Amino acid sequence: MYRLNRPVLYSVAPLFLGLIISFAGLYLFYIEIDPNENLDELAIGSENTLTLASIDKKKIHCEGGLREVNDCINDYLIYGDSDELILWLGNSQLHSINQFQLGDETASLILHKKLQSKDKYLLTFSQPNANLQEHFLLFEYLSNRVPITELILPVVFDDLRETGIRDNLQDILKHKVVIRELKNTEVGNKILLRQNTNKSLEGHNDPLDGTEQEGVEEYLNNALESMFDIWGDRSALRGKILLNLYKFRNWSLGITPSSIRKKIPVRYNMNMQALSAIIDSAQRKEIKVLVYIVPIRNDVKIPYNLNDYNDFKSKVISLDDSGLVKIANMEGIVPANYWGSKKPTSINSKVQELDFMHFNADGHKALSNEIFKALKAENDF
Amino acid sequence: MIFNSLTYLLFLLCIVSLYWLFSYRLRLYLIFFSSLVFYGFWRIEFIPIMLLSVIVDYLVSIYIPKSAKKMKKKLLLVSLCTNLGLLFYFKYLIFFSNSAVGILNFFGASIDPLFLNIILPIGISFYTFQTISYTVDVYRGLIKPEEDFILYGCYVTFFPQLVAGPVLRAREVIPQFKNRIPFSILDIFEGLKRIIYGLFLKVVLADNIAPLVDDGFLMSIENMSALDVWTLSFLFGFQIYFDFSAYSHIAIGSARLLGIRFPENFNFPYIASSPRDFWRRWHISLSSWIRDYIYLPMANINVQNISTGGISNAVGHTKKTKSLVLTWIIMGLWHGANWTFVLWGIYHVILIILYRLFSRLFTSFSDSFRSVIGIIIMLPLMMLAWIPFRSQSSQDAIQMWVKIFNFNEYGSLGMRENTYLITFILVVAFFVVYVIKSKIMPKLANEKSIFKFIVLQTLFFSFMMPLIFIFLKPGNQFIYFQF
Numbered sequence: 001m002y003r004l005n006r007p008v009l010y011s012v013a014p015l016f017l018g019l020i021i022s023f024a025g026l027y028l029f030y031i032e033i034d035p036n037e038n039l040d041e042l043a044i045g046s047e048n049t050l051t052l053a054s055i056d057k058k059k060i061h062c063e064g065g066l067r068e069v070n071d072c073i074n075d076y077l078i079y080g081d082s083d084e085l086i087l088w089l090g091n092s093q094l095h096s097i098n099q100f101q102l103g104d105e106t107a108s109l110i111l112h113k114k115l116q117s118k119d120k121y122l123l124t125f126s127q128p129n130a131n132l133q134e135h136f137l138l139f140e141y142l143s144n145r146v147p148i149t150e151l152i153l154p155v156v157f158d159d160l161r162e163t164g165i166r167d168n169l170q171d172i173l174k175h176k177v178v179i180r181e182l183k184n185t186e187v188g189n190k191i192l193l194r195q196n197t198n199k200s201l202e203g204h205n206d207p208l209d210g211t212e213q214e215g216v217e218e219y220l221n222n223a224l225e226s227m228f229d230i231w232g233d234r235s236a237l238r239g240k241i242l243l244n245l246y247k248f249r250n251w252s253l254g255i256t257p258s259s260i261r262k263k264i265p266v267r268y269n270m271n272m273q274a275l276s277a278i279i280d281s282a283q284r285k286e287i288k289v290l291v292y293i294v295p296i297r298n299d300v301k302i303p304y305n306l307n308d309y310n311d312f313k314s315k316v317i318s319l320d321d322s323g324l325v326k327i328a329n330m331e332g333i334v335p336a337n338y339w340g341s342k343k344p345t346s347i348n349s350k351v352q353e354l355d356f357m358h359f360n361a362d363g364h365k366a367l368s369n370e371i372f373k374a375l376k377a378e379n380d381f
Numbered sequence: 382m383i384f385n386s387l388t389y390l391l392f393l394l395c396i397v398s399l400y401w402l403f404s405y406r407l408r409l410y411l412i413f414f415s416s417l418v419f420y421g422f423w424r425i426e427f428i429p430i431m432l433l434s435v436i437v438d439y440l441v442s443i444y445i446p447k448s449a450k451k452m453k454k455k456l457l458l459v460s461l462c463t464n465l466g467l468l469f470y471f472k473y474l475i476f477f478s479n480s481a482v483g484i485l486n487f488f489g490a491s492i493d494p495l496f497l498n499i500i501l502p503i504g505i506s507f508y509t510f511q512t513i514s515y516t517v518d519v520y521r522g523l524i525k526p527e528e529d530f531i532l533y534g535c536y537v538t539f540f541p542q543l544v545a546g547p548v549l550r551a552r553e554v555i556p557q558f559k560n561r562i563p564f565s566i567l568d569i570f571e572g573l574k575r576i577i578y579g580l581f582l583k584v585v586l587a588d589n590i591a592p593l594v595d596d597g598f599l600m601s602i603e604n605m606s607a608l609d610v611w612t613l614s615f616l617f618g619f620q621i622y623f624d625f626s627a628y629s630h631i632a633i634g635s636a637r638l639l640g641i642r643f644p645e646n647f648n649f650p651y652i653a654s655s656p657r658d659f660w661r662r663w664h665i666s667l668s669s670w671i672r673d674y675i676y677l678p679m680a681n682i683n684v685q686n687i688s689t690g691g692i693s694n695a696v697g698h699t700k701k702t703k704s705l706v707l708t709w710i711i712m713g714l715w716h717g718a719n720w721t722f723v724l725w726g727i728y729h730v731i732l733i734i735l736y737r738l739f740s741r742l743f744t745s746f747s748d749s750f751r752s753v754i755g756i757i758i759m760l761p762l763m764m765l766a767w768i769p770f771r772s773q774s775s776q777d778a779i780q781m782w783v784k785i786f787n788f789n790e791y792g793s794l795g796m797r798e799n800t801y802l803i804t805f806i807l808v809v810a811f812f813v814v815y816v817i818k819s820k821i822m823p824k825l826a827n828e829k830s831i832f833k834f835i836v837l838q839t840l841f842f843s844f845m846m847p848l849i850f851i852f853l854k855p856g857n858q859f860i861y862f863q864f
Contacts, residue, residue, distance in 0.1 A: 007567060008566055008567050008570070010826075010831060010834070011567055011570045011571055011574070012566070012570050013835050013836030013839070014574075014835050014841070014842055015570055015574060015577075016574060016838040016841055017842075018840075018841070018843045018845075018846055019837070019842070021839065021840070021843035021844060021848035022843050022850075024845045025843065026847040026850060026851075029847070055825070072840065115576075119473055131511075152634070154684045161797070164596065190601070194599045208383070208386075208855055210424075211422065211423050211424065212421060212422045212423070212424070212425060213382055213383070213386065213388050213422040213855075215421070216422070217855060218387045219389060220387040220388060221387060222393065224387070234850075234851050237851045238851055238852065241848075249799075249802070254803075264750060264794070264795060264796065264797065265604060265793055265795060266600050266601070266604040266605070266795040266796075267795075305531055309440040328819065333585025379769050
């Protein structure tokens with residue numbers, strides 16, 4: 001029999017105690033997770049409701065990755081009753097309704113119905129914080145899959161601070177047609193370079209790809225998932241940790257949604273290049289484009305560096321507004337009372353925070369009306 | 382098999398359980414064959430290459446002591462040609478052929494580069510160095526050849542250190558394999574602690590820093606500001622440190638579970654106050670290897686034959702600059718077949734030479750003052766050294782370095798604010814952990830304050846273990862696997 005002497009006890013005790021505390025802490029942390037809580041809704045704020053429109057089980061607004069995009073496309077190919085397909089790309093503003101109430105409709109659904117009466121079919125794809133590089137990729141993919149006649153493209157100052165292609169869109173880069181199109185542009189080449197560099201960096205792609213370990217790891221992972229719910233829910237735990245860190249950061253540095261954001265020059269330039277690339281590509285394909293500066297609440301000071309924001313606006317407005325391209329500034333179309341608030345994004349704060357991105361159903365109505373007007377003016381219907 | 386995976390944890394559990402149940406002889410077979418399985422989990426077809434290196438050095442070393450002087454040299458040459466030949470073919474053939482083609486084309490020739498698809502066998506730089514050191518030690522008469530093939534095989538292929546070190550010397554490991562090690566619960570718990578610490582560094586820190594570093598290095602350099610260059614160098618410096626030291630911790634911990642002790646490979650390198658000090662703290666086993674098998678022989682200085690001490694004892698010889706430069710170029714190329722690594726080596730040589738020149742200015746100051754000044758100067762300089770390590774090309778690295786000398790480049794920030802914040806937190810956290818681990822913990826580790834010691838350690842483990850549980854996934858390979 002092994003006798004525990006003092007040095008052994010000193011070594012064993014922290015590990016045992018640590019293990020007990022870890023299990024207890026993990027359990028408490030885990031039970032706090034609401035299985036019905038949608039991580040997407042968490043991302044847009046709990047006062048906002050993710051609302052994806054469909055008509056008679058036919059999906060007309062999809063959010064997510066390539067799989068969801070293909071769902072919408074397939075529904076259009078099967079049930080689409082018009083040859084005139086209008087594509088609307090955007091961020092969470094399109095799929096979130098602040099202070100949602102039963103029966104509320106998103107701008108995409110309202111506009112779809114309006115356009116349907118004009119024998120046009122509207123498909124909408126949105127992603128939280130979608131950047132213009134992602135829109136460029138998605139546009140190239142979709143314009144080669146379905147006959148698009150018009151593109152509606154919102155430009156959001158906030159999203160120009162984002163960069164890169166999210167994982168669930170990466171598969172688009174496997175399509176030869178898309179690669180060919182991307183290679184025709186400077187920004188497309190940068191996107192491809194970034195993709196190839198990521199691939200070539202050993203250690204940053206899937207390290208088990210093509211190894212004998214791949215299958216074993218998957219088997220063990222699945223086995224653990226089937227035995228312990230918590231193992232399968234680790235991604236939710238990761239999300240919760242990151243959310244708490246985010247709140248902690250906001251609390252410790254006093255960051256709120258109203259804090260002033262500056263443009264990040266590198267990302268900004270790349271996204272503006274992507275915007276030009278989308279317009280050029282659309283023009284080559286004879287697809288009309290409606291570019292609009294998104295609505296922002298105008299009852300309070302906007303959370304952007306004013307010089308940066310004004311510079312951004314003038315750049316967008318000065319885009320070549322001729323031929324197939326129409327530029328619109330929709331900043332002020334949603335009245336102050338249509339904008340919502342969201343739960344605090346900081347630890348220990350009970351004060352509701354202003355939401356600068358999402359508005360209620362009336363705001364969606366206003367947006368769809370403005371876009372419909374712009375389309376009507378362009379198309380004369 | 383990679384350490385940060387369920388497969389490895391299960392594998393380790395099985396091997397450790399069987400190991401302590403087996404008799405001495407069976408343990409050796411278990412280690413040898415399980416190491417082959419461990420390696421085969423990456424790519425089974427590369428096992429014969431590793432075994433070729435193992436068998437050649439085994440046979441050569443058996444015959445060296447029995448042979449005449451000339452024959453000894455020939456046998457040593459056989460070993461060196463085999464190991465370096467394998468290394469050259471798999472790691473450097475494409476690099477050298479393309480470089481040669483590039484030079485010839487520069488002078489007007491019109492030659493197409495070679496298009497070869499050679500996969501670098503994982504860990505080849507580590508196990509070839511280990512087998513070379515073994516044969517050279519036998520040749521030098523420092524150790525006797527091991528006649529038991531399985532025991533010798535265990536030394537080279539021992540799975541914890543097989544693919545990314547530490548680079549062990551036969552003298553340190555073979556004697557441990559020679560006896561039946563008695564079971565020690567202390568070894569088990571100390572081993573587990575090291576594994577937990579290593580997994581935390583890898584899956585929680587290194588793998589979460591990686592996307593920020595990737596993003597940063599993908600920026601076009603003309604858009605990067607000097608502050609971005611500094612931030613990226615620090616961020617990558619921490620990523621590679623966490624990543625590689627994590628591997629070493631898990632390797633040391635895994636070996637300890639089997640009662641085998643490995644020398645330390647890292648010791649808070651960014652606390653170094655001189656280049657010499659840095660190489661006493663960073664990848665200690667490699668720098669010691671380079672010292673004993675490349676630098677000292679080249680400089681005609683007696684070798685030391687221990688995998689500790691780093692390159693430090695050698696760098697004092699100012700007359701040996703030529704050897705120093707060559708050594709650092711080799712050191713660079715060992716890390717990768719690319720001019721960026723040569724640039725990295727040259728940077729370090731320059732740093733060492735500058736240190737030798739300027740450190741004399743501080744001799745009149747107190748040790749503690751020199752130490753503090755040394756850390757303040759060395760930390761950013763060492764971080765900047767990582768730029769070529771991570772850059773796509775030497776030109777990129779040089780362009781990035783040039784930025785930091787241009788004061789006009791300090792006006793903007795090109796990355797998300799979080800990147801700078803995280804970098805700052807990492808620097809502060811590094812020094813806080815250093816103070817806790819190196820200054821506070823040793824003071825508490827006595828009978829009087831043992832309660833505080835246990836509480837502090839418990840806090841560390843309660844913090845690390847749930848995070849490992851949540852973040853554990855083989856998402857990223859260890860960076861040093863590619864070397």
